Amino acid sequence: MSARPTPQEQARLLEQIGPLPLRGQAWPRWIAAIAWLIMALIVWRLVMVLQLAGPRALPMLVIASILVCLGALLWMSAHMWTSVTEISEHGIRQSWISRREVTWGEIQSTKFIPLVATKKLVCFVPKGRPVVFQAGTPELQAAFARISLVYRRRP
Structure with a gap:
């Protein structure tokens, strides 16, 4: 059940996300x-x-x-208050109590979780626990939704 996109799909995804790196607050200010x-x-x-x-x-x-x-x-x-999420051509990174980071090549599949308080992207990697990122801005939330569509589980 690989969800890894083709290089063309990956390039299209990064183009759709917009100018990289895309940075924003991990948690909504409210x-x-x-x-x-x-x-x-x-x-x-x-x-x-x-x-x-x-x-x-x-x-x-x-x-x-x-x-x-x-x-x-x-x-x-x-x-x-200070945590920042960044999406770059290398992958996704979030400053938090401990740094969270995943490269595009490590992601096997993703799950977008649109909660009321925060929108989350769960990235499933081959080894270890899934890596969870928060999006506190509309731009990050839209990018997470796009990433989830490209990296969804495929039969």
Whole structure:
């Protein structure tokens, strides 16, 4: 079940995507803003609880674990805000907590997942887990849909 396009199909795809590299936010700004809003609400609620309960009401281990979890959520929110997806003549790349990258030659098939919050392209590669990319701009979303059509599973 190979989905690899012919060189002509690949060239047509890159031409349809437009001038390369195509770069854009990986996550829509409104989703990243909601993540920051949720972080602010968590911090506000934590401060309110600590003020009402007093510093001795919660064990230090509980406070430390809450702060570690909050730090991890803040780190993820920051990455959602700054993450960039790029489509080039070499493949697809996304900056994230760990860099995600796949070359055109590695892609066996793809699946476009149009969720409400973000549009995703799942790239299936011969070895390892599928690589998932997010598209936060209309241009990237349209490119993901085109890529998915060209790299769909074929009988």
